[in-house]
Amino acid sequence: MLLVAWSVAAQSSGIILAGEAIRRDDYGVIRFTERQIRNTSAATRDGFVRWAATSRGHELFRYFSTPEYRVIVTEDLNEPGIGRAPEPGILTLLASADHAKQKEYTLILNPTPWQIPVGWKPMPHEPSSTADFMAAAWAGEMLHIYLYSRGVMLPHHQRDDFQRSWIATANELGFPSMTHGESNDADDFDEDWRRTCGDRCSQRSRRLAPP
Ligand SMILES: [Zn+2]
Numbered sequence: 001m002l003l004v005a006w007s008v009a010a011q012s013s014g015i016i017l018a019g020e021a022i023r024r025d026d027y028g029v030i031r032f033t034e035r036q037i038r039n040t041s042a043a044t045r046d047g048f049v050r051w052a053a054t055s056r057g058h059e060l061f062r063y064f065s066t067p068e069y070r071v072i073v074t075e076d077l078n079e080p081g082i083g084r085a086p087e088p089g090i091l092t093l094l095a096s097a098d099h100a101k102q103k104e105y106t107l108i109l110n111p112t113p114w115q116i117p118v119g120w121k122p123m124p125h126e127p128s129s130t131a132d133f134m135a136a137a138w139a140g141e142m143l144h145i146y147l148y149s150r151g152v153m154l155p156h157h158q159r160d161d162f163q164r165s166w167i168a169t170a171n172e173l174g175f176p177s178m179t180h181g182e183s184n185d186a187d188d189f190d191e192d193w194r195r196t197c198g199d200r201c202s203q204r205s206r207r208l209a210p211p
Contacts, residue, residue, distance in 0.1 A: 013070050013102065021065070044073075048138055092104065111134055136180075140166060
């Protein structure tokens, strides 16, 4: 009885993937549950592990693995970008200072397998696999969710703290050339998504060097 109660409580907070909280074992190693492995793509999980190994990722994983937060993560192959963290309602933003109150946020990832066309090459220092993109998506979107948890509404991209954290994490991930939230290309993939979805995340990527 006690065990059942504990396991229900364990699911009710933290970063929730496939309905279950992502956990580390006693040695600090991330252990996905069978259900998470069955119901999510390897790229999403690999991306998480890589993000959580960065210093900011490690910090944020700990920060959100408390009863105060619930981050519901879903995969959607129809999502136009690689990831999105919708702004929560105003009541959730206003509750940021009330640590007794649980706050819930949503993260949507798109782990559509990405293949480089024959003869082309990824740009140096940018993502080149689906897991790379998922690591970048976790990194960028969890920064948004962190700011929501501090009561900060959008826009975030122009903030120095956002860009500093993004650059530090992107460097650790091995993508120092990857930007988040700025794009000059009118026909940029993520720019379209920004216009249609209004969520303003642009992770410039998927650029290729021609054969
Ligand atoms: Zn963004």
